[in-house]
Amino acid sequence: MFSKTCEYAIRALIYIAQKSKDGSRIGIKDIASGIDSPEYFIAKILQELSRKDFVQSAKGPNGGFYMDETNLTLSVADIVREMDGDKLFSGCGLGLKECSEECPCPIHNDFKGIRQEIQDMLERFKINMFVEDLDLKMTFLKR
Structure with a gap:
């Protein structure tokens, strides 16, 4: 029903929401492993989603992806x-x-x-x- 890109995007955003609810940030390797996705593919998807404010990202040693309150109210649609x-x-x-x-x-x-x-x-x-x-x-x- 969905493209593979869309499937990975949905799963990644749900995974990030779950893992970042305590304020932590999740790296690409953990996300790829957590949703059974190729690392390079999910990195590209999350880069695009970050640019469009579907997910937040931070660079540096404590960097990674996380969700803010607005992101959490996004619908699957x-x-x-x-x-x-x-x-x-x-x-x-x-x-x-x-x-x-x-x-x-x-x-x-x-x-x-x-x-x-x-x-x-x-x-x-x-x-x-x-x-x-x-x-x-x-x-x-x-x-």
Whole structure:
């Protein structure tokens, strides 16, 4: 459903939120290991997310990535839009360029409801909502 880049971005932001809640900062190696991602790939993703203020970073010996209060209220939908665009929430279920109410594809009417349910769910889930479940080991980012 999401691109690999988007998957890693979501997992990394959740992981950083969990690990930095005590004020600490998390390095690339720990993040890559914690979410089972290639280090070079997650570094590139986090650099972009940092530039766009989805995550904070600090350089130096005590540097790394961390989340502030604003970052913690980001929804999964916000991350998806940033990484993959709006296609999941507005695109055709068959991938057609021209699909609308006036010129629907064969699955248009059923898919628009599913698409809306996915968008609503991803809007509802905020980064900070995942931290407690991870701490309690009720959910996982890596198995």
